[in-house]
Amino acid sequence: MAVYTQVSAEALADFLSGFNVGALVSAKGIAEGVENSNYLVDTDRDRFILTLYEKRVAAGDLPFFLDLLDHVAAKGLPVPPAVPDLQDRVIHELQGRPACLIRFLTGVSVSHPSAAQAEAAASALGRLHGAVGDFTGERPNTMGVEAWRPLFERCGRALDQIAPGLHDDLAEAIDHVVARWPGDALDRSVIHADLFPDNVLMLGEAVTGLIDFYFACTDIRAYDLAIMHTAWSFRGDGRGYDAGVGDALLRGYETHFPLSAAERAHFTTLASGACIRFALSRAWDWLNTPADALVTRKDPLAYMRRLHHYDPVLATRTA
Numbered sequence: 571m572a573v574y575t576q577v578s579a580e581a582l583a584d585f586l587s588g589f590n591v592g593a594l595v596s597a598k599g600i601a602e603g604v605e606n607s608n609y610l611v612d613t614d615r616d617r618f619i620l621t622l623y624e625k626r627v628a629a630g631d632l633p634f635f636l637d638l639l640d641h642v643a644a645k646g647l648p649v650p651p652a653v654p655d656l657q658d659r660v661i662h663e664l665q666g667r668p669a670c671l672i673r674f675l676t677g678v679s680v681s682h683p684s685a686a687q688a689e690a691a692a693s694a695l696g697r698l699h700g701a702v703g704d705f706t707g708e709r710p711n712t713m714g715v716e717a718w719r720p721l722f723e724r725c726g727r728a729l730d731q732i733a734p735g736l737h738d739d740l741a742e743a744i745d746h747v748v749a750r751w752p753g754d755a756l757d758r759s760v761i762h763a764d765l766f767p768d769n770v771l772m773l774g775e776a777v778t779g780l781i782d783f784y785f786a787c788t789d790i791r792a793y794d795l796a797i798m799h800t801a802w803s804f805r806g807d808g809r810g811y812d813a814g815v816g817d818a819l820l821r822g823y824e825t826h827f828p829l830s831a832a833e834r835a836h837f838t839t840l841a842s843g844a845c846i847r848f849a850l851s852r853a854w855d856w857l858n859t860p861a862d863a864l865v866t867r868k869d870p871l872a873y874m875r876r877l878h879h880y881d882p883v884l885a886t887r888t889a
């Protein structure tokens with residue numbers, strides 16, 4: 571459960587009085603998510619998500635994320651814009667945290683996506699990449715290829731507390747993948763950068779929401795699909811690659827963006843990089859999540875197993 575900051579009913583009612591959204595009826599901390607504190611808020615008029623930005627979201631980046639959501643929503647994609655208050659402000663402060671009131675979208679995130687659901691979700695990613703073609707905002711990827719070594723070094727030898735050998739395994743993987751990283755050889759774009767199944771809301775096989783744009787940034791466009799491939803095509807523990815789902819992702823995406831020969835040639839490297847990125851952030855969180863935070867930490871080793879699927883050369887100690 572991701573609630574790092576508690577908001578009392580009184581503080582929330584006071585906060586909502588600055589909006590034209592009706593009066594508070596109920597509020598519950600949301601079980602999913604690891605980055606921010608999220609509450610499901612019902613008023614006597616409507617339902618909202620209240621997000622307090624916590625760990626990796628810098629307040630200075632919020633205008634980029636919110637402008638991006640407005641841009642993409644205006645193109646007809648199902649993304650949740652922030653709700654303005656009575657003075658037309660969308661970024662607030664609550665309990666000392668940056669906070670936004672977000673429009674609620676219906677749908678559920680699937681735990682075990684079928685090939686048809688994966689195809690629909692990847693098709694939505696392709697539409698998203700089409701919609702950002704004329705978006706002028708830019709944001710460097712703070713979790714991109716240049717960030718891996720510094721984060722690895724901040725984790726240090728404590729990585730071996732998670733699994734013996736993890737430190738050396740990751741060091742070798744970073745050297746191997748960074749040396750092969752395509753860099754400027756591939757098209758760049760604004761990307762979502764975290765389109766896991768829990769960030770896609772669905773009803774049956776229809777996508778009803780793309781959420782959680784708080785890692786969105788400018789990076790290699792096909793890297794977004796590679797991230798999705800690592801997140802959708804395996805069981806939660808990182809075992810059991812499902813080729814039906816993996817192929818469906820490529821098929822769905824290519825209805826909007828056929829991959830170039832270069833993107834195909836580099837896809838395994840992009841996916842391996844995604845595995846390093848999520849293994850590292852999960853490892854850092856594993857070692858540093860406050861004991862009193864209501865959050866379920868995610869397993870870094872599940873991402874090492876995925877890495878070994880894409881790059882069997884790296885399959886060594888922690889497999």
Ligand SMILES: Nc1ncnc2c1ncn2[C@@H]1O[C@H](COP(=O)(O)OP(=O)(O)O)[C@@H](O)[C@H]1O
Pocket residue numbers: 572600602603604605606607608619650672673674675676679768769779781782784
């Ligand atoms: N706009 C929204 N509409 C409906 N549910 C949402 C919305 N935003 C977030 N949620 C719910 O809250 C959960 C956590 O949100 P998310 O943005 O993924 O959190 P975090 O940033 O902590 O990862 C989601 O899995 C989803 O259940």
Ligand SMILES: N[C@@H](CCOP(=O)(O)O)C(=O)O
Pocket residue numbers: 602603604605764766768769782848851852868
């Ligand atoms: N998707 C990442 C963690 C980021 O959390 P999210 O809840 O914002 O998607 C992972 O699984 O490691």
